[in-house]
Amino acid sequence: MRSYFTLFSLSIILSFLITPIIRRKALIWGAVAVPDTGRHIHRQPTPRLGGVAIFISFILTLLLVPFLGNLVTDIFNANLTKLLGLLLPATLIFLFGIYDDFRGATAPLKVIFQLIATALIFYAGYRIENISSPFGGYWHLPIILSFPLTALWIVGITNAFNLIDGIDGLAAGASIFALLSILIFSIAQGNPEISIISLILVGAVIGFLRYNFNPATIFLGDSGSLFLGFMAASLSLAGSQKGSTLVAIAIPLVSFGLPVMEVGLSLIRRFVSGQPLLAGDSGHIHHRLLQLGLNQRQAVILLYAVCAMFSLFGLMLLNPQRNIAALIFFVLGAGVVFGVQHLRYAEFSELGSQIMQGVTRRRRSLAVNVRVRRTSDDLSKAETPEHFFQALDEMLSTNEFDCALLDLSTPSPVFESHALRCRSRLAGLLDGNYVWIWDRDETPLEEIIHSDQYWTLRVPLSEEQGLLLGHITFYRKILHRAPTVDIGHLCGSLQRELSSAISRMSDQLAVR
Secondary structure, three states, X not given: OHHHHHHXXXXXXXXXXXXXXXXXXXXXXXXXXXXXXXXXXXXXXXXOOHHHHHHHHXXXXXXXXXXXXXXXXXXXXXXXXXXXHHHHHHHHHHHHHHHHHHHOOOHHHHHHHHHHHHHHHHHOOOOOOEEEOOOOOEEEOOHHHHHHHHHHHHHHHHHHHHHOOOOOOHHHHHHHHHHHHHHHHHHHOOOHHHHHXXXXXXXXXXXXXXXXXXXXXXXXXXXXXXXXXXXXXXXXHHHOOOOOHHHHHHHHHHHOHHHHHHHXXXXXXXXXXXXXXXXXXXXXXXXXXXXXXXXXXXXXXXXXXXXXXXXXXXXXXXXXXXXXXXXXXXXXXXXXXXXXXXXXXXXXXXXXHHHHHHHHHHHHHHHHHHHHHHHHHHHHHOOXXXXXXXXXXXXXXXXXXXXXXXXXXOOOHHHHOOOOEEOOEEEEEEOOEEEEEEEOOOOOHHHHHOXXXXXXXXXXXXXXXXXXXXXXXXXXXXXXXXXXOOHHHHHHHHHHHHHHHHHHHHHHHHHO
């Protein structure tokens, strides 16, 4: 325990002393974040190489471990190959982050380097290879599935910490809570080498946070956010190797709740609003809190509390019972929904409205379209005018139109043999055409035709040879809600069966 305390304290002190040096060097080297009117909200040029201070402090403290001469040294030496398999890819990510801080890098280039680092760490044995089976035990995943899942986890978490690095101290503080969860979990699962790495890294971030908390005098930069995100994602895989597969997945997922939620919300927001999925914007959770009136300190403290809550719930899954686990996920789900509602995202407000309307609308649309399909089937079998008009009447009575007008350009035995009058339906002549009218509320046809309060859909009816038979015209009041009927059904199957039925019955009645 004394060695743990020594390493933890040393990493804090080194980071506390090294950070001001890196801050001065960053100003000299020009690695500075310049204020703009977009998503960067700081007011003056600020150094960006905070990740360098964390990395140097972490490595220097780690180099002391072999000289402790105790059990911690033995654990470190016994797992040296495994730890090098973690640290080399992490160093690659760190160096790429420095390049990004100086030169800037596109999103695709970031993902490419992250995938390269993921391949290296996958080769070193840090991977998702077992998934719990609902029938008991677990499924061992082949490489073709294991690598994509591992890459999704590592690349996703790495970029998640990069996304939340938008206000002073947020990404650094969130990484502390995430790494503390990994520390406790690795101790509980008997992975002391992972707990050593996690503890040293927590100390390095705490020492840096003194200068990164609002008002920040140095930023974490991509060198820091990408490095911390990659380390957190990789350590969570390493720390869970001896745990049950369900716990191994659930605890990091819950403990990294804030960055995971940020990624999910950002992707959904951009998809709904039609923005590029990988483009930066000013709609992140911390931006919304500032727009709602909180200052930076209030926003980051609130989000620290959220991180602490996620970490606590994650650790409660160390000894999961089915009922408790279900309750935890229910509470977290309800909390996320509650939080998103209070952030007042326009995208989610509209999406929720569309979903609620869609449930009702789709059910109504389904019933209406089923009726149109059935009418098409009935018309294909109609042998008499009675069956023909009965099928139309049943469809229109259960549909959304206020009026329908069937007109034939030439005399037809279909109309001549039956002078129909049923409620407001009649057969007769209109402007020289033979017509059949269906009217829901008995409004005079002339008033409907000459009114500008109706929209119309006019569908031509023709024989197979192309000879025009007439039209069927549907009317609906403009003030009513938009119809849910599929226009393709009206202009497709219904149009074909109407035309075919009129031709067929006309031929049959003419023969008689």
